[in-house]
Amino acid sequence: MKRWLGKAETTLGNHSDRLNAINIFPVADGDTGTNLYLTVRAAARAAQGVPTDTTARPLVNGNTRPPVVGPPDPAQNDVGAVLARAGQAAMEQARGNSGTLFAVFLCAAAEPLAGHTRLSSPLLAAALNRAQIRAWSALSDPVPGTMLSVMEAAGRAAAVVDADHDGDDSNHTLGLALDAAVEAALAAVVRTEDQLEALHTARVVDAGGVGMLLVLDCLRSAVLGEELQEQLFDGLHGYDVQAPHIHADLPRDDGVEVMCTITLSPLDAATMRQRLDELGESVIMSQVGGEADADGAYRWRVHVHVSDAAPAVALIRSLGEPSDISVSELALPRDPGSLPLEAVPGAAARSTDLGGHGR
Structure with a gap:
């Protein structure tokens, strides 16, 4: 699992420019690759930070004793524990629609x-x-032709193999x-072009779907000890390193993306989702961790696109005290090299730090 997330971090970094170039849904803001990379990076670093129990310990007299031998440390050897830790970190630091949905995917898969x-295979x-059920349910208005469809196709294919082999x-x-x-994920990516009118018109496949395909191929590679399948991307419309940024020729998307983490009671969470649906679009709400606090409230990661941040932020603050709140412009410069990201008003939350893996 650590190998998987580390490989996914590197691979998404290497592919981020191409993913950004074809990012036109749900808004043509050219950042899906960056958002996925930064979210997966948070997960990978959290997974690598799981404590281990393999070093010799000093004794009082200065001698050392060998590592403790005994029952496996759950934090080190429990696949679910490793992924849960990674998923929670991803959820806390999720970026954009694609990053938030990946974080939901990881938490649920754990x-x-x-x-x-x-x-x-059964697991x-x-x-x-x-994971795919949780991701579909996290969105208030999920649509096929996105990374959700890719998750669903992969899950169904794995289930068929499991059933066929009893x-x-x-x-x-x-x-x-x-x-x-x-x-199955590859076939689902190819289908996205005809499932969404915006993609069909631009003759590109869905950027988030391609990102999810990359993540799944990294899992296959890490588990089987095989190389990534570069041929997966041959023929995917728009997915060419030499292609221009498709989104640059599309109408600008006004408005902002608001994200935060907040502790809410189930009733307040339902209220927030309903009112955010009325205020904007692309509403995603998912629990961070599975434990309620002493008052029966849960931590939630919240994501929404709105025309004006003020009413959304006021709503959020009326129901609780948010942390990690960010407001980012949806419209980025149409010439990808014309302005550094920090020069875009309100876009401070969008980091272009790709850790050396940007190209």
């Missing part, structure tokens, strides 16, 4: 894996299914399930 020390099928938990069947999931 749940069926809790208590297990290895991945298997993969359960994790992908839980729940066999061998490594061989796991490999078959991973192959099937990536193949």
Whole structure:
């Protein structure tokens, strides 16, 4: 799992420019690659930070003793625990629609894996299914033709393999399930062009869908010890390193993206979702962690696109005390090299730091 997220971080960094270039849905703001990269980076670093128990310890007299040998440290050897930690970090630092949905995906995928020390075909099928259902439900107005469709296709394909092999938990069947999931994800990406009018008109596939395909192929690569399948991207419309930024020729998207983390009771969470739906679009709300506080409230990650930030921020503050609140312009410079991002008014929350993996 750590290898997977580390590989996904590097790969999304390497592909971020191409993902940004074809990002035209739900708004043509050219940042899906950056948002996915920064969110996955948060997950990868959190996963690598899981404490281990493999170093020799000094004794009082200056001698050392070997590492403790005994029951596995759950934080180190529990697949679900590793992914839950990574998912929570991703949720707290999620960027944009695509990053938020990936964080939801990761948190949900961790749940069926809790208590297990290895991945298997049945567990993969359960994790992908839980993740795609949670991601669809996080959006107030989900639509096909996005990364949601790619998640769903991968989950269904893994489930078919699991069913065909009667729940066999061998490594061989796991490999078959991973192959099937990536193949189905690729087919779903190709279909996105005809599922959304904006993509069909521009003759491009969905940027978030391609990003999710990359993530899934990284999982396959990490588990099977094989190289990434670069041929996956041959023929995907618009996905060419030499292609211009497709979004540059589209109408500017006015408005802002508002994101925050906030603790809410179930009633207040329902109220916030309803009122944000009335104020704007692309409303995503998902729990951060599964534990309620002493008052029965949960932490939520909130995302919305609105024409004016003030009413949305006022609504959020009326229901609780948000943390990590950010307001970013949806409209970026049409010439991708014309202005540094920090020069765009209100876009301070959009970091272009790609950690050396930007190209």
